[in-house]
Amino acid sequence: MAKRVRGSVSRPGQRPPLQRTATRPAPKPTAGTTEVVARPPDTLTDAEEARAAELEAAIVAEEREAEAVKQRTRAARATEPVAAPRPSSVLSISAAEEYAYVARDVRRITIVGGGIVLFLIALWVVAHFLGLGPI
Secondary structure (H helix, E strand, O other), rough: OOOOOOOOOOOOOOOOOOOOOOOOOOOOOOOOOOOOOOOOOOOOOOHHHHHHHHHHHHHHHHHHHHHHHHHHHHHHHHHHHOOOOOOHHHHHHHHHHHHHHHHHHHHHHHHHHHHHHHHHHHHHHHHHOOOOOOO
């Protein structure tokens, strides 16, 4: 741990405080000149409206082109046949065999588990109709 120095404002591991200067006041206009800022008009000129229409038409055309490209790629992907993995490698052959084992094991587990559940339900129904309560 670093030794602290008396009178230090910052702590070890921290940046020292920023030395900021005071903001400068804006120069005051002289008595003879007064600056009046005109408010922009609320309406657009014909040239501005024409330019806005051109920009909007260009944007809409780009969006249509992008949508057309997207549709073409979707159609191309839909018509492409799905490539099956080639069983040329030893790894893919062993993986296919393992998946067959796993599928068969899961099927067996489901059959045995379902059989046990059905057996327990049948046992409960028989006990319920015979009037057997908790032993």
